[in-house]
Amino acid sequence: MGLVKARAAGNGAAFDAAPEDAPRLDHPDAVQRRRAVQALAGDADCVDKLVTLLRVEKESLVRQAAFLLLASLNSREAARGVSVLLSDADAALRNGALETLAAMPDHAGPLLASLGQDEDADVRIFAVLLAAELQDPAAADWLVALAAHETDANVCSNLAEALGGTGRIEAAAALTAIGTRFAGDPFLGFAVETALQRLREA
Amino acid sequence: MATSPPPGVLPGAKAVRISAEDVTVFCDFFYKKTGISMDASRRYFIDRRLEDRIAANECRSFREYLALVKFQPGGSEMQALINEMTVNETYFFREDYQFTCLTKRMLDEIAVHKIAGRDRIRIWSAPCSTGEEPYSIAISILENWSRASDFDIEIMASDIDTRALGRARNGIYQARALHRVSQRIRDTYFRQIDADNWQVVKDLRDSVDFGVINVCDPAQMARVRGIDVIFCRNLLIYFDDLSRRQTAEHFFDALNPGGFVALGHSESMSRISGIFLPRKFPEALVHQRPLT
Incomplete structure (x- = not known):
């Protein structure tokens, strides 16, 4: 007993573990499902399989592995697949999707236009949050454009915060327009004024 | 001229x-x-x-x-x-409160799930640079863990810098690397080879298994399994968010259930991944793969 050298002990050193067979995605054990997710790297249908899995998977351990693999793919197909999850009823899943899209800005940015036209206001809110995460001039332009016609108060309150973070003076007009559109809403009035203040201080 | x-x-x-x-x-x-x-x-x-x-x-x-x-x-x-x-500047017993945590807390918890006399405990130092960390771990265990003789304990150490690994295997250090080493420990585990250089004694050098591992490489990391404690200090600060998350996933897979990860004092696993449990011991905050 005591300190021994793994390789000298001839016991299958930890650096030389044998390859493991990939389990099935519907394995009852979450650790095994997670391994199945990791084994999808390089699979031609990887995105479809991961997005399908994420719609039903409840274990955070497995979800995180799936989102991480999607983020590492960093492709247009992966971004499109993940963006579909922004409309899911599960808030944790939507947040995971948002974080994953933010990790692939080159492919997530072009999706903003279609996300901003979604009938579901929650999807438009996530699109606004995504644009704020991307910190890209094109995303800031998109925020200004959406603010010009957005009619949902919740989307507009998120827009106000995001526009305030752009530091762009042209966002002031868009913010003022929101304030005018919701003149009777004290919360939005506060949100707009706070954002304008941030722009003035930028 | x-x-x-x-x-x-x-x-x-x-x-x-x-x-x-x-x-x-x-x-x-x-x-x-x-x-x-x-x-x-x-x-x-x-x-x-x-x-x-x-x-x-x-x-x-x-x-x-x-x-x-x-x-x-x-x-x-x-x-x-x-x-x-790569940067290889370090010294013996750097951030030694984590080694205290290892011998006072983590190893005892790990031993609960092992059978004395049969099971092995595996500790991995990554990146190990020129070897100061894995040798410090080995000395800490020999000096401070009362159950060290109950188990076979394997210390693995890896880096992507082969030149640093060569120096680690030789185990020769200048005085500045030993400035936190007491005279007694120096006398026990080192031999002075000239005015400014000490070498780790052969038995201790032979107890550490050095190898090249890139923690970002999925193929290499798939070969690393069955670890009980990972020391990965001041490496993730050089990675971007995606690489940090991937490395955290690799560590999860490499660890046995209940195994621990110790990061550097400026690093936080909770900002990287939610798959580990934070464990606040009196000596240090470490991160644990859940038992189930």
Whole structure:
């Protein structure tokens, strides 16, 4: 007993573990499902399989592995697949999707236009949050454009915060327009004024 | 009067200048290979080392050198480049409160799920640089864990820098690396070989298994399993978010259920991944793979 050298002990050193067979995605054990997710790297249908899995998977351990693999793919197909999850009823899943899209800005940015036209206001809110995460001039332009016609108060309150973070003076007009559109809403009035203040201080 | 070429430039060779675009291309390439996010603002550091490697290979341009690194069979120049670009400054018993936590808390918890006399405990130091950390772990266990003789304890140590690994295996250190080592420990585990150099005694050197592992490489990490404690300190600060998350996942897979990860004092697993449980011990905050 005591300190021994793994390789000298001839016991299958930890650096030389044998390859493991990939389990099935519907394995009852979450650790095994997670391994199945990791084994999808390089699979031609990887995105479809991961997005399908994420719609039903409840274990955070497995979800995180799936989102991480999607983020590492960093492709247009992966971004499109993940963006579909922004409309899911599960808030944790939507947040995971948002974080994953933010990790692939080159492919997530072009999706903003279609996300901003979604009938579901929650999807438009996530699109606004995504644009704020991307910190890209094109995303800031998109925020200004959406603010010009957005009619949902919740989307507009998120827009106000995001526009305030752009530091762009042209966002002031868009913010003022929101304030005018919701003149009777004290919360939005506060949100707009706070954002304008941030722009003035930028 | 003849003048000497600058360091790294062969006599008669024209020094290759590195442009800002070259640095960007290099940083992108190096990141994809190692997961290490080089900050382009460290131009002087990067330029000097690239110029040295370009001169050593007698390449006429950065592009020619990059092609050599990418396509050379065997990858020896890629390894030389990694050796140049990585930082290996450390010393014995650095952030030793984590070693105290290891011998006072973590090992006892791990031992609960092991059978004395049969099971092994595996500890991994990554990156181990020139060996100060794994040897400090070994000494801490021998000195401070009362159950050390109940189990076979394997200490694995890895780095992507083969030159550092060579120095780690030799176990020869200058006095400044030993400034936190007491005289008694020095007398027990080191032998002085000249005025300013000490060597770790052979038995201790032989107890650590050194190897090359890139923690960002899924294929290499798939070979690392059955670990009980990982020390990964001050490495993730060089990675970008995605590489950090991938490395956290690799560590999860490498650990046995209930195993621990110890990060550097400025690093936080909770900001990287939610798959570990934070464990606040009196000595240190560490991160545990859940038992179930």
